[in-house]
Amino acid sequence: MATPVQENLITSNKSYAANFDKGHLPLPPGKRYTVVTCMDARIDPAAAFGIDLGDAHVIRNAGASAKDALRSIVISQQLLQTQEVLLVKHTGCGMLTFQNSDATSIVEKNLGPEAVTAVKDQFGGDFLPFKNLEEQVKEDVAWLKENKAIGSNVTVSGWVYDVTTGKVKNV
Amino acid sequence: MATPVQENLITSNKSYAANFDKGHLPLPPGKRYTVVTCMDARIDPAAAFGIDLGDAHVIRNAGASAKDALRSIVISQQLLQTQEVLLVKHTGCGMLTFQNSDATSIVEKNLGPEAVTAVKDQFGGDFLPFKNLEEQVKEDVAWLKENKAIGSNVTVSGWVYDVTTGKVKNV
Numbered sequence: 001m002a003t004p005v006q007e008n009l010i011t012s013n014k015s016y017a018a019n020f021d022k023g024h025l026p027l028p029p030g031k032r033y034t035v036v037t038c039m040d041a042r043i044d045p046a047a048a049f050g051i052d053l054g055d056a057h058v059i060r061n062a063g064a065s066a067k068d069a070l071r072s073i074v075i076s077q078q079l080l081q082t083q084e085v086l087l088v089k090h091t092g093c094g095m096l097t098f099q100n101s102d103a104t105s106i107v108e109k110n111l112g113p114e115a116v117t118a119v120k121d122q123f124g125g126d127f128l129p130f131k132n133l134e135e136q137v138k139e140d141v142a143w144l145k146e147n148k149a150i151g152s153n154v155t156v157s158g159w160v161y162d163v164t165t166g167k168v169k170n171v
Numbered sequence: 172m173a174t175p176v177q178e179n180l181i182t183s184n185k186s187y188a189a190n191f192d193k194g195h196l197p198l199p200p201g202k203r204y205t206v207v208t209c210m211d212a213r214i215d216p217a218a219a220f221g222i223d224l225g226d227a228h229v230i231r232n233a234g235a236s237a238k239d240a241l242r243s244i245v246i247s248q249q250l251l252q253t254q255e256v257l258l259v260k261h262t263g264c265g266m267l268t269f270q271n272s273d274a275t276s277i278v279e280k281n282l283g284p285e286a287v288t289a290v291k292d293q294f295g296g297d298f299l300p301f302k303n304l305e306e307q308v309k310e311d312v313a314w315l316k317e318n319k320a321i322g323s324n325v326t327v328s329g330w331v332y333d334v335t336t337g338k339v340k341n342v
């Protein structure tokens with residue numbers, strides 16, 4: 001018995017597949033770039049950032065963390081020859097609203113001490129929250145530029161997307 | 172001086188923002204679910220999986236790895252009250268085409284031994300490749316269901332998207 005969310009996936013995908021004509025696209029991104037952005041529900045990277053199907057890798061995680069995305073970025077560059085990264089964080093990000101201690105307390109209250117242990121064991125207990133949006137974009141960009149796992153030929157730029165206006169700006 | 176990729180972002184986003192009328196959407200996903208899928212350039216989750224703006228968190232990484240996504244999934248559930256996960260891997264995934272030793276050799280050849288050390292220090296040197304698509308979907312789903320950091324009230328389902336037909340199927 002499918003849930004409403006699963007039913008929506010099945011029904012929507014039927015319409016999508018019925019009109020699908022991009023089955024010929026190759027694996028490597030045609031425009032050889034990678035977008036790192038947040039998982040936030042208010043962001044549609046393809047539409048808002050002009051990414052046509054087949055153009056770019058799109059990595060998304062809570063907060064658009066460069067650190068969290070590093071494995072995927074290295075694969076994108078080393079195995080699929082991308083040469084540029086656009087790192088896009090956004091206004092109103094949930095990661096600006098809590099600290100690790102808050103998140104840990106919530107996990108403990110909802111799921112018990114075993115869940116706190118699981119979080120520590122599985123990703124070190126760091127939820128990667130941050131305090132200042134533009135500063136964190138700059139920090140992540142600098143971290144990638146200096147990272148020895150990233151080729152020095154790779155161009156990295158940082159951006160902020162405003163979820164209330166739909167506009168991006170370079171920072 | 173903007174690169175062509177940056178110029179494309181700026182130009183495309185101007186058109187998007189000019190017609191943007193969703194600035195009122197709240198932070199928590201309206202349909203309270205999370206999609207985990209691959210960074211692959213041939214996937215447009217909003218269009219292919221029927222995700223309207225504001226509906227769902229979308230997490231993307233190389234291979235749609237549940238393990239790599241865990242921090243973001245826990246934040247989605249514990250801090251933003253999502254209750255369901257759709258995990259979607261896809262045919263023709265790059266992660267089926269190499270082993271850790273291959274990726275490590277490529278990194279060493281392109282960037283030198285310092286890069287191999289950086290990869291080991293920063294994400295344990297595991298690129299998380301896999302050998303069998305459907306089996307890996309099932310393994311990731313089982314891993315999430317058994318994970319103590321995930322609430323037992325959370326529904327997790329596994330899917331494969333075919334990049335040549337645009338169709339998803341439940342596995």
